[in-house]
Amino acid sequence: MHRMKIKRIIDISGTISDRTTLWPGDEGVTLDRIQNIESGDSCNLSVLRMGTHTSTHVDAPLHFVAGGADTASVNLNKFIGFAKVFNLSTQDCIKASDLYPLNINVGDIVLFKTKNSFLDMNGLFHKGFVYLDESAARFLADKKVATVGIDYLSVESFYADNAVTHKLLLQNEIGIIEGLRLKDVQEGEYFLSCVPLKIEGADGSPVRAVLVEFD
Structure with missing residues (x-):
């Protein structure tokens, strides 16, 4: 049996910390050490608290679809498999014409690299980020x-006040990944691994997203 050799693994995830950029109104990240070796405990043990849409994450249909x-x-085929990265770094808004x-x-799994990838994801939230408009969402659904x-x-x-882009994608069973870090990724095809945590009742989940290149 022929085995493909991994050439490179590219981490395209944001780092989660108490400095992570949050959507306005979302709860901050806290990591509390409840057992500590330095205090005489037998191990280090922590409790992590954060929103389900923190940093690099997946939106489940339940996020905008009642009963989704x-x-x-969710179908994991949407978050693991070969993906196409497209460079749209000159656009301020992605339209169907783009x-x-x-x-x-x-x-296809399609990932869009935009000017967003050069924004700092530790600190201030940038309201003017690049996004998909309704025409682009409809094109991808079609x-x-x-x-x-x-x-x-x-x-x-x-x-946006009607979530039409989210709804067009999620109602058509299209997976959504947000918060990717693509600054150092060239346009092309890669193997993507980006599966959400198996949390019952969750409308989203942070992920460790990676792209894999093979020889």
Whole structure:
């Protein structure tokens, strides 16, 4: 049996800490050490508290679809498999017209690298991040892609009031990955691993997202 040799693993996750950039109104990250070797305990043991949409994360359909799948029941095929990274770093908003020339097909996992990847994700929230408008979401739904990923905390504009981009994707069973870090990633095809935690009733989950290159 032929085995592919891993050439490189690229971490495309944000670091989670008490400095992590949060969506306005979200609860901050706390990591409390409840047992400590330095205090005489037999081990270090911590309790982590944070929102389900902290840093690099997956949106489950339940986030915007009543009765939708939670992170314990989403189709993992949407978050592990070969993915296409597209460089759209000159756009302020991704529209369908930006996607027409791209090689996007049924079942694809598509990740969009934008100017967002060069923003600092530790500190101030940037309201003017690059996002997908309704036409882009509709185009991707019509294409029946598997998953859409973007390099800030939402696929949708901060100023949107109807969540139409989220709903178009999630109602069409398209996976959403938000908060990717693609600054050092070249356009091309990679193997993606980005599975959410198996949390019953959760509408989202932080993930450790990586891209793998093979020889």
